[in-house]
Amino acid sequence: MNKKETVSAVEGLLRSQSTLTLCTADADGRPHAAPLFYWAGDDLQLFWFSSPASIHSRNIAFEPRAAVAVYVPTEDWKEICGVQMRGVVSKVTDRALRREVSRAYRDRFRLGNVFRVAIAKSALYRFCPEWIRYLDNTKHFGFKVEITIPPAVEQK
Numbered sequence: 001m002n003k004k005e006t007v008s009a010v011e012g013l014l015r016s017q018s019t020l021t022l023c024t025a026d027a028d029g030r031p032h033a034a035p036l037f038y039w040a041g042d043d044l045q046l047f048w049f050s051s052p053a054s055i056h057s058r059n060i061a062f063e064p065r066a067a068v069a070v071y072v073p074t075e076d077w078k079e080i081c082g083v084q085m086r087g088v089v090s091k092v093t094d095r096a097l098r099r100e101v102s103r104a105y106r107d108r109f110r111l112g113n114v115f116r117v118a119i120a121k122s123a124l125y126r127f128c129p130e131w132i133r134y135l136d137n138t139k140h141f142g143f144k145v146e147i148t149i150p151p152a153v154e155q156k
Contacts, residue, residue: 089127
């Protein structure tokens with residue numbers, strides 16, 4: 001797979017799934033993993049809403065570098081397909097982007113207006129990958145491709 005094909009496969013995987021595992025570390029280097037619903041935006045960016053008081057959000061405030069894993073659930077090792085990524089998490093402050101993501105997130109998860117208040121009280125976070133490993137055992141056991149993405153310019 002070339003880089004373009006890999007990015008396309010990763011985009012397809014990210015758009016087909018709903019839950020990521022976010023891995024952060026606290027000030028003492030202790031790891032923390034949290035499953036979160038996410039919405040896949042452009043350029044392999046992932047967005048989620050979370051309380052700024054949650055452990056992972058507090059960790060991000062201290063250290064914005066994080067890791068993410070997304071995979072297709074399976075019970076057959078021959079069907080393992082997923083992505084591991086390292087990158088940077090930031091809090092989204094742009095109101096227009098927040099409205100856009102909020103609408104897409106509610107539509108994606110069929111939340112309607114039920115979670116409007118919860119989302120309004122939550123911070124919106126964006127993950128921008130810098131390194132990606134795509135795994136796909138359906139091609140053959142141990143199939144993987146790694147790509148590096150240049151760091152994004154400062155975002156709001």
